[in-house]
Amino acid sequence: MIRAMPVPGRIGRFEVVERIGGGAFASVWRARDDALDSTVAIKVLSSEWLDSADVHERFLAEARLLRRAESDRVVRVHDIGELPDGRPYLVMTYGDRGTLEDRIAAGPLPWREAVEVAVEIGLALRSLHADGVLHRDVKPSNVLFRSGSDGRDRVLLGDLGLGKLLSEASTLTMVVGTPAYMAPEQAGGDKPISVRTDVYGLGALLYRTITGRHPYENNAIVDIADRPEPSRPGLVVRDVPPGLDAAVLRALAPNPSDRYGDVGEFVADLQRLLAPKRRRWPIPVALLALAGVAAGAWYLTRSELVEVDDGTKTVSLRVPRAWAGELAGAGWDPALLGLAPGRWPGLVIAESVAAFPAPADPRAGVFAGVLPPMAVLAPKDFEARTAKPGCVAIAARPPEVVGLRAAHTRRCGVAFVADALLELSGQQVWVQVKQSADNATAFQEVLGSVGLGRR
The missing domain is CATH 3.30.200.20 (Phosphorylase Kinase; domain 1)
Known part of the structure; x- marks a missing residue:
């Protein structure tokens, strides 16, 4: 006792x-x-x-x-x-507004409120992972609420009593955690724990917050390693959107390789569920600080091409001289790809920066944006997130450039827009090229010139 x-x-x-x-x-x-x-x-x-x-x-x-x-x-x-x-x-830190466990004791939260809380927890986990820490005990009683200066609740993730350094993950064999929220690999077996273990914990927490139930009725330690896929939340409560069902089930996949690759991917899908539905091009110039137009520096490298960078020399590339009319280099917001919002290095170099997003204006230009270090997009996710309403896909051979992960070209009105995902020095870069004609040579030259410097 x-x-x-x-x-x-x-x-x-x-x-x-x-x-x-x-x-x-x-x-x-x-x-x-x-x-x-x-x-x-x-x-x-x-x-x-x-x-x-x-x-x-x-x-x-x-x-x-x-x-x-x-x-x-x-x-x-x-x-x-x-x-x-x-x-x-x-x-x-004292959580003066109680815990998530307190709030769901009387019943589940509306799905939108539950997802908002899960996004905040996910962002906390993403920060921990970036600092080299695994949590290993994500559950409602470890989520605190604290009143903010604006009167709104702030979500805090606490209790790292079972936390471990990521560098030690491959050596961890002891069974630890709270059974209802434990991933199968935490209960033994041949699969090591990883950031996907915390993805599972967040999925189990969100499942309970939405439904008021745990994903599994049987939470005996000896049975955790052999759990099947749980039933979807939408079978337990009404009005759960299909996308949320899919996201939760992916996070709770028994096999770690079937889950999200990291918590940032999970958060991105949850944020898309919260975003208002609207049709738009995923062309990021609208999120650039246009005060930087013409303020960046570019110089001739040879007669046909011009070297440009974002002003901090984090990302640079070369474009045809005729495209180098204006430059906006104050950064971009990865929320446009469904990732966590923020500001990361990026630039637009175009004949007209203001005209770059308009499919009715064929004037050429290029966007290049560096993705956050923890953000890793799979090719199929990149394809889906850069889709453009009203555009027609064009079959083309992928450019032969180092680090290419995905590429596609579409005709949008009178313009041709090509998107590519590169991986350079372990970090991904989104490149978008707009032209008046489908010039594969220019697209390949631009992609092949992209470089990452100081970060």
């Missing part, structure tokens, strides 16, 4: 108010920081584990992993200390 852990009226400079949670290894307390006039959460190791060097080290390892995270969506560790009896404690 676990005894109630004794905690003094104060922990360090903090005045303890009440116990707000905990489990077998630790208890969590709400406390006041009078010096900074704020409320904090303090996690204290249970006295039963005081003499366990392994548990003591795991407790401190959580603090190191949380400190490693560079995201406002991850609970922060503000301080660390030790009680007089030797028990360590962590001073962390």
